Amino acid sequence: MDRDVDPGPIFMECGIESSKHQEYDCPLPVHQVARLFELAAAYSGNPCMGMNMGRDYHYESSSLLILAMLAAPSVEEGLKCLHRYDKYVDTGIETRFDFNGPLAEFSARLLIPDEVKADQVNEYLMAFLMQALSAATRKRLPVRHIWFSHRSDRNRAALEDFFGVPATFSQPVNKIFFDRAFLQEPFFTSNGLLFEVLNNAMKTYFTSVNDQNSFVDVVCREIIRCGSEDASNVEQISARLAVSPRTLRRRLAEEGCSFQEAKNLARRNRAKYFLSHTTMPLSEIAYELGYSELSAFSRAFRNWVGETPQNYRDNFRHMFGA
DSSP, X not given: OTTSOOSHHHHHHTTOOGGGGGGOOSOOOHHHHHHHHHHHHHHHTOTTHHHHHHHXXXXXXXXXXXXXXXXXXXXXXXXXXXXXXXXXXXXXXXXXXXXXXXXXXXXXXXXXXXXXXXXXXXXXXXXXXXXXXXXXXXXXXXXXEEEOSSXXXXXXXXXXXXXXXXXXXXXXXXXXXXXXXXXXXXXXTOOHHHHHHHXXXXXXXXXXXXXXXXXXXXHHHHHHHHOSTTTOOHHHHHHHTTSOHHHHHHHHHXXXXXXXXXXXXXXXXXXXXXXXXXXXXXXXXXXXXXXXXXXXXXXXXXXXXXXXXXXXXXXXXXXXXX
């Protein structure tokens, strides 16, 4: 819109009816957002659109999570707030941090199939983080390395000029490395009361077992984020949710579910997502879900939903025009 480009056709090409944006009460699938960014960059003739959007972020339209992050007392507390609640807001993005090494590290990985082009979103996420931390502290973030998960280095010169360091591409995740001492820098946007109120509001909304986001749903999302079936044991998931294994099992039991049942549900939900929102071959989906043979996956899926994976995909496309 800043370039006088009508966004309507771009939204429609992505299957989004922009005139009804107020009706969307849940995040769009991340692969759809990635396509929206790529099309917008192409339509506007701006190959650096993602980076520019992050650099010129409109803070007056910030989400509750971003407002909470910027109300934190320091860089460290702001990033921890972002990591703590982003898993509920952006379910297709996995964030991680490591503040114990010589350099502080913060990463963001899009949970999408490899064939989905996400250059613009990747560059937006890292540029936004750089700009937000620099603006809130009134000091330039002392970046030491910057990683991007996409292969194309088309925007290398612009990115290296913005971040001030060489950019590395084709990495496992998008990651920014910066001086550890910067974690203690205070936010000039800090507001103790607002930070407490927003944190309590998000904690209540996102983690209450009486909320529509049940604890089973939360555990399922964490299992999916772990990726590897072997890695998603009860100790790993409880650590990621900051609860003890005993508490995790108890809260699952309160909702009539065991940890193994939650793992099965997570696998089923992931299968449905791949079938309905990607064009991945069935054999590749089976492999992603830990099945050595397509026939084993097909039998399991039929037991879950009463139809074959291909029938489920065909019916979804017929109903929703996907």
